[in-house]
Amino acid sequence: MAESLSKRGRTLRLIATAGAAGAICYGTVGGAEKMFPAGPMTQYAFYVAPNGQVDSIQVFADTTAGTYVPVHLSPSGIGVKRADIEIQLPAIERDPSLLRTLAVAQRRLHPDQPQYVRLYVVDTVIPLRDRVPRPSYRKVLVTWSVT
């Protein structure tokens, strides 16, 4: 035996279905990622040339202890993820003071650890040749002294 829906219940559900499907279709075909959760599924959707290059962004820091350390871009580190930095990189290159958030998070989340005094955004470039990685090299893209 099946429990049936009222006519109104069916209509409302079908309207909601059409609305959600419409939003997802629009997001997929023409929307931006910021349409989350209905935006396009862009993960790994880009083309990488077989003789292109792989960029891997990391952030390093000079600390109050006189050390040079990697900044842990993770939930257990300072929260902001590596991919966040990579996506916001053009804005960070225009305005390096955007990196302040990393120093603030370190101070609030890990007050007992050495604090950051200067931050470096470093790009490790790995050239590809016929899809096989070649020796890498590093470029410092942004430096910013914590103020």
Place this chain on the structure above:
Amino acid sequence: MNAIAQWWLRPVPLARFAVLRTIVYLFVPIDLFARTAQVVPQAYGSRQLYDPVELLAAIHQPAPSPWFVQALRVVIIVTSLAAATGRGSRLFGWIVALAFLDWCCLAMSYGKVDHDHLAILVAVFVLPTVRGGSWRSHTDSEAAGWALRCIEVAVIATYFLSAYAKFVRFGHPHWLLGATFSWAVVRRGTFVATPLLHHPLVLLLAQWGLFALEALTPLVLFLGRRGRIWAVVALESFHLITEATIRINFLPLMVCLLVFLPLEEFAAWTSRFLLWQRHSIQGHRSAAL
């Protein structure tokens, strides 16, 4: 039109719905620590990298403060566990839906937007639309059928629309001849995957395999019982392989994939087991007396 409506509203066992509801609501608190754990530490930074998704921008939600995200996390955990019991699951469910949507939007508002949450967000919004239902229900329900169909379609959309993004919108057909898998392994490869960097043909074939898998997933919606079980096994295995090779898991999607299983059989098996255990304990007591 009628056939389309019937497809969306086909009755399913209410027990299947109830089991999935329990699983989803037990998983939501785990997601806060496993897939979106960055929300709390991000709030401890300054607000400069906060770049809200359109939903949050539309309601002018500012960058969250630490107390807000801590409180939001408590609300989600408490209401989700309450909804998992099946009692008051509609009221608690609506709170979970709104709070978890806000949480996920915050998680995606600092740059990177992940795509593993579409199905679970659909799930938390459709689960509270169904009245009642328990693991012991023996009836079928159209309301439950619609809810489960929405989750099924959201799961499949996650795969199929990924294939669309690769082939049509972003990567274009030459994505198939690109080095995206090499790129992924260079950046995130584990000890399992990195030896493959020197076998680019294997990575290229895997890339084609992924595309074919994603593009063919809509067929799952039309498979019978056995076909669906095999499809779930295949897709869960795919996710385990991506975790083992490039440390990417799609946990919320893996949980929602269970919608394709005859979960009512698990519910029946559980109640038979509990009944057997009760009889067994009573038998021991009688013997002891």
